[in-house]
Amino acid sequence: MTSVPAAGLPEWPYSPAARVEEVGERALIRWIAATLGVQTSADLVVGIGDDGAVVRARRNHVDVLTTDMLVEDVHFTRALSTPEDVGHRALHVNLSDVAAMGAEPRFALLSLGLPPSLEAAWVTRMVGALLASARASGVFLIGGNISRAPIIFVDVTVSGAAKPRHVLRRSGARPGDELYVSGAVGAAAAGLAWLQSQSRATRDTSGGDAAPAHGVLAEHDDVMAAVTRYRRPDARVALGVQVGRNKAASACMDTSDGLADALRQLAAASGIGVRVETAAVPVAPAVAQVAGMTGSDLSALIWSGGEDYELLFAVPRRARRRFLHATGRAGLPMVTRIGVCTRELDVLMVDQAGAGSALPDGFAHFAPSAPSGAD
Amino acid sequence: MTSVPAAGLPEWPYSPAARVEEVGERALIRWIAATLGVQTSADLVVGIGDDGAVVRARRNHVDVLTTDMLVEDVHFTRALSTPEDVGHRALHVNLSDVAAMGAEPRFALLSLGLPPSLEAAWVTRMVGALLASARASGVFLIGGNISRAPIIFVDVTVSGAAKPRHVLRRSGARPGDELYVSGAVGAAAAGLAWLQSQSRATRDTSGGDAAPAHGVLAEHDDVMAAVTRYRRPDARVALGVQVGRNKAASACMDTSDGLADALRQLAAASGIGVRVETAAVPVAPAVAQVAGMTGSDLSALIWSGGEDYELLFAVPRRARRRFLHATGRAGLPMVTRIGVCTRELDVLMVDQAGAGSALPDGFAHFAPSAPSGAD
Numbered sequence: 001m002t003s004v005p006a007a008g009l010p011e012w013p014y015s016p017a018a019r020v021e022e023v024g025e026r027a028l029i030r031w032i033a034a035t036l037g038v039q040t041s042a043d044l045v046v047g048i049g050d051d052g053a054v055v056r057a058r059r060n061h062v063d064v065l066t067t068d069m070l071v072e073d074v075h076f077t078r079a080l081s082t083p084e085d086v087g088h089r090a091l092h093v094n095l096s097d098v099a100a101m102g103a104e105p106r107f108a109l110l111s112l113g114l115p116p117s118l119e120a121a122w123v124t125r126m127v128g129a130l131l132a133s134a135r136a137s138g139v140f141l142i143g144g145n146i147s148r149a150p151i152i153f154v155d156v157t158v159s160g161a162a163k164p165r166h167v168l169r170r171s172g173a174r175p176g177d178e179l180y181v182s183g184a185v186g187a188a189a190a191g192l193a194w195l196q197s198q199s200r201a202t203r204d205t206s207g208g209d210a211a212p213a214h215g216v217l218a219e220h221d222d223v224m225a226a227v228t229r230y231r232r233p234d235a236r237v238a239l240g241v242q243v244g245r246n247k248a249a250s251a252c253m254d255t256s257d258g259l260a261d262a263l264r265q266l267a268a269a270s271g272i273g274v275r276v277e278t279a280a281v282p283v284a285p286a287v288a289q290v291a292g293m294t295g296s297d298l299s300a301l302i303w304s305g306g307e308d309y310e311l312l313f314a315v316p317r318r319a320r321r322r323f324l325h326a327t328g329r330a331g332l333p334m335v336t337r338i339g340v341c342t343r344e345l346d347v348l349m350v351d352q353a354g355a356g357s358a359l360p361d362g363f364a365h366f367a368p369s370a371p372s373g374a375d
Numbered sequence: 376m377t378s379v380p381a382a383g384l385p386e387w388p389y390s391p392a393a394r395v396e397e398v399g400e401r402a403l404i405r406w407i408a409a410t411l412g413v414q415t416s417a418d419l420v421v422g423i424g425d426d427g428a429v430v431r432a433r434r435n436h437v438d439v440l441t442t443d444m445l446v447e448d449v450h451f452t453r454a455l456s457t458p459e460d461v462g463h464r465a466l467h468v469n470l471s472d473v474a475a476m477g478a479e480p481r482f483a484l485l486s487l488g489l490p491p492s493l494e495a496a497w498v499t500r501m502v503g504a505l506l507a508s509a510r511a512s513g514v515f516l517i518g519g520n521i522s523r524a525p526i527i528f529v530d531v532t533v534s535g536a537a538k539p540r541h542v543l544r545r546s547g548a549r550p551g552d553e554l555y556v557s558g559a560v561g562a563a564a565a566g567l568a569w570l571q572s573q574s575r576a577t578r579d580t581s582g583g584d585a586a587p588a589h590g591v592l593a594e595h596d597d598v599m600a601a602v603t604r605y606r607r608p609d610a611r612v613a614l615g616v617q618v619g620r621n622k623a624a625s626a627c628m629d630t631s632d633g634l635a636d637a638l639r640q641l642a643a644a645s646g647i648g649v650r651v652e653t654a655a656v657p658v659a660p661a662v663a664q665v666a667g668m669t670g671s672d673l674s675a676l677i678w679s680g681g682e683d684y685e686l687l688f689a690v691p692r693r694a695r696r697r698f699l700h701a702t703g704r705a706g707l708p709m710v711t712r713i714g715v716c717t718r719e720l721d722v723l724m725v726d727q728a729g730a731g732s733a734l735p736d737g738f739a740h741f742a743p744s745a746p747s748g749a750d
Contacts, residue, residue, distance in 0.1 A: 045437055050545050051475035051628050052441035057432030062420055066427035067484045067519060067532055074523045100426035109442045111530045144442060148449045151525055155486045157442055157532045170425050253426050
């Protein structure tokens with residue numbers, strides 16, 4: 001029995017119900033290699049299939065290396081994310097880190113942990129989406145490995161390139177620099193909260209297992225956009241590269257663990273404090289709606305949600321025009337000024353009456369607060 | 376309550392019994408950063424603590440990238456390996472891949488999956504050993520991440536450097552080339568089989584949980600050496616680099632999944648067959664002993680065991696003297712000629728009477744054969 005291959009993907013000679021243990025590690029790797037096809041790049045000397053991959057560094061550039069993973073029931077659940085969502089997201093969480101360094105992503109390695117009883121089709125759908133996202137970002141998959149594991153995990157390493165003087169660090173912000181954030185915050189957290197509430201509602205009604213919420217119709221486009229932002233984050237690669245090239249920021253990091261966490265980390269790394277104007281923070285349109293519909297804490301969605309993969313920049317006043325010019329190009333997400341770096345080390349949010357208070361916490365593994373990706 | 380820090384490791388302000396969930400991800404990362412201290416290398420521009428690490432490629436060299444992981448109850452068990460064993464091994468399985476490409480390892484990234492209830496001291500002991508092994512190999516840890524997970528996994532990425540013409544590939548072997556293997560095979564598999572038999576014996580006697588076999592006295596030095604080879608494999612880095620530099624081999628790969636698997640993969644990648652003289656294969660002294668003591672299959676220990684992390688080379692006849700000269704240097708493991716590459720595509724072992732038979736299978740994840748690292 002053979003299944004019909006997805007468009008553009010190689011023939012898959014197994015039943016759609018075949019499990020990982022029936023298909024085997026080697027057949028999965030062969031399928032990945034066939035899906036990759038011949039990757040042509042003057043800088044890719046040896047791709048997958050040897051003990052290691054061999055690549056050429058870009059002349060006059062430094063290499064940026066980062067690794068980040070998605071663990072089942074921690075960063076995603078199979079009930080709330082499709083395999084394609086997981087593959088896309090596993091790549092983009094890494095692209096976001098590379099972008100936050102001002103670098104262009106080039107190569108990826110993939111480590112997979114797979115339960116033997118998992119359907120192999122879940123794996124090929126997930127990896128197929130990861131490869132499609134890689135191709136769309138100009139990234140080559142050059143190696144990896146597969147192991148048995150009791151839960152799924154997808155650990156990706158990405159290397160990128162930047163000219164040394166274009167590298168963006170967390171630690172360069174100075175008192176007086178202005179803080180900007182890309183896009184809007186809270187969308188991913190709102191999307192997740194909505195998916196979780198739908199899943200609970202379905203479960204309560206049916207009295208059975210959580211049904212996939214993928215097909216649920218929403219009345220609200222904003223909520224659907226937020227769900228997409230959670231499931232398929234879009235790393236701000238072009239923005240990070242552009243700001244790096246224009247040397248328009250003194251510091252940068254991504255908001256993967258929430259805006260509050262990013263502000264705190266940037267402040268700590270730079271040895272400064274920050275004052276954020278609460279009213280200036282660009283909140284995704286779905287956030288208030290979802291908070292109302294689900295009973296989620298509005299402030300937690302905005303400050304602590306994480307998973308937005310926006311970029312936070314510190315911009316010296318003298319570079320403001322350059323920064324706004326660089327980020328104003330067509331195709332780039334908007335950036336919004338949200339506050340200022342201070343000599344005092346406090347990390348404050350300031351309301352419209354001018355009263356300051358401490359920022360809420362961000363997401364941390366093992367912290368008593370709820371995990372961001374699991375139901 | 377504070378624990379006494381291990382020699383050379385930073386103060387650890389937690390109780391020895393503190394669990395990962397009590398200590399938290401951030402405190403573990405701070406401990407790792409403190410343990411690393413200041414890493415000085417002209418080629419390390421940004422180390423851990425930013426969105427990504429920034430390194431400089433070595434001039435006129437290519438980068439070799441590889442990733443490999445250890446998953447609890449698949450590649451190791453806490454009963455049979457100490458945290459230090461796991462940390463050392465997680466690095467060396469990657470160093471072995473870099474060595475098999477003829478490259479010098481330089482930088483490492485570490486992804487950790489940790490159960491919240493795990494003692495944090497397990498983590499600091501494991502990472503401390505990984506860092507010590509990295510230091511001993513001239514490798515800098517430059518980044519990584521930590522996540523909750525239901526089991527421990529330790530996923531390491533290593534990058535190395537080689538001159539383009541020194542890169543060793545699997546695919547370069549030609550008919551007539553001779554096959555050499557470093558060290559001796561079967562040691563790790565024998566060590567593991569012995570540990571497993573001790574653990575079973577202890578369990579049978581005590582009727583309780585598996586007791587750690589770490590302290591068990593063995594009458595036989597060879598068996599202890601085999602146990603060490605399993606717990607603390609020693610990647611053949613200097614050997615791989617030396618053979619690469621001398622351009623003395625047409626192909627190379629490591630024996631991480633067993634000698635039979637390495638022979639098959641090298642043959643398939645090169646489009647050749649191999650004839651291995653069974654009597655010529657250098658078998659570790661403990662193998663026959665352990666097979667006798669534990670009832671393990673002798674042939675499986677030799678051919679399929681894996682985890683030895685020896686290097687298999689194909690050497691053109693005209694390069695034989697150069698190869699033996701390069702590998703004869705002080706401090707390098709011995710190499711032994713075990714067979715020859717053939718035009719016919721069969722992968723055969725040949726006994727002393729000259730009769731050929733197919734090689735046994737190597738280790739593969741999800742294959743019906745027993746996993747190599749778990750009890």
